[in-house]
Amino acid sequence: QVQLVESGGGLVQAGGSLRLSCAASGRAFSKYGMGWIRQAPGKEREFAAAISWGGGSTYYADSVKGRFTISRDNAKNTVYLQMNSLKPEDTAVYYCAASKKGFTVMLNEYDYWGQGTQVTVSS
Numbered sequence: 825q826v827q828l829v830e831s832g833g834g835l836v837q838a839g840g841s842l843r844l845s846c847a848a849s850g851r852a853f854s855k856y857g858m859g860w861i862r863q864a865p866g867k868e869r870e871f872a873a874a875i876s877w878g879g880g881s882t883y884y885a886d887s888v889k890g891r892f893t894i895s896r897d898n899a900k901n902t903v904y905l906q907m908n909s910l911k912p913e914d915t916a917v918y919y920c921a922a923s924k925k926g927f928t929v930m931l932n933e934y935d936y937w938g939q940g941t942q943v944t945v946s947s
Contacts, residue, residue, distance in 0.1 A: 826850045826936040828920045833941030836910055840945070844905040846920030846938060854878070854898040857927040859934060860905045862916035862943075869919070869931055873905060876927040883929060888914075910945045917942050 832844040844860070859874040873894040874883045882894050891910075896903040903920060918941050921934035928934070 826853070826856065826922045828922060828936055828938035830918065830920045830938045830941040833918060833943045835944045835946065838910060838912055838945055838947050840910050841906070841908045842910065842943060844907065844918055844920075844941060844943075846903045846905075848901045848903070848922065850901075853901040853922075855924075855926075856922040856936075857925060858894075858896060858903040859921045859923065859928070860892075860894060860903075861919045861921055861931060861934070862914075863919070863940075864913075864916040871929045871931060872918070874923075874927060874929055875903065881927055883927070885929075907943070910943075912945045912947045915943060915945050 827849040830846045860872045862872050863869040875894045879896045893906040920938040922936040923934045925933050
C-alpha cells in the first residue's frame with residue numbers, strides 16, 4: 825500500500841513556474857514507477873510525465889515536453905514536477921500516481937493515486 829500526498833499547487837501568471845511535490849508513504853517507494861497526471865476542467869485525465877524506479881528514464885507528453893521536468897528522490901520518498909513557462913492551458917488538478925509496472929504512460933496501469941493539487945495559470 826502506498827499513500828501519496830501532493831503539494832505545491834497554486835495560482836501563477838502565464839510564463840511563471842511552479843514546483844509540485846508528492847510525498848509517498850511506505851518503504852517500497854523506490855520499486856514504483858511514478859507519474860504526474862492532470863485533469864483540466866470539463867476534460868478527462870491526461871498523462872503529463874513519468875519516471876522510472878531509479879529515475880534514469882523519463883517520458884513526457886508532447887504538450888509539456890521542454891517545459892516540465894519530473895524527478896525523484898528515493899531517500900526522501902518524494903517525486904517532483906518542475907513546471908516552467910506555464911500556459912493557461914496548463915490549468916488543471918495535478919495528480920501524483922504510483923505504478924507497480926515501474927514506468928508507464930497508461931493511466932489504468934497506475935495503482936495508487938494522490939488527492940490532487942490545483943494549478944491555475946492566469947493569462
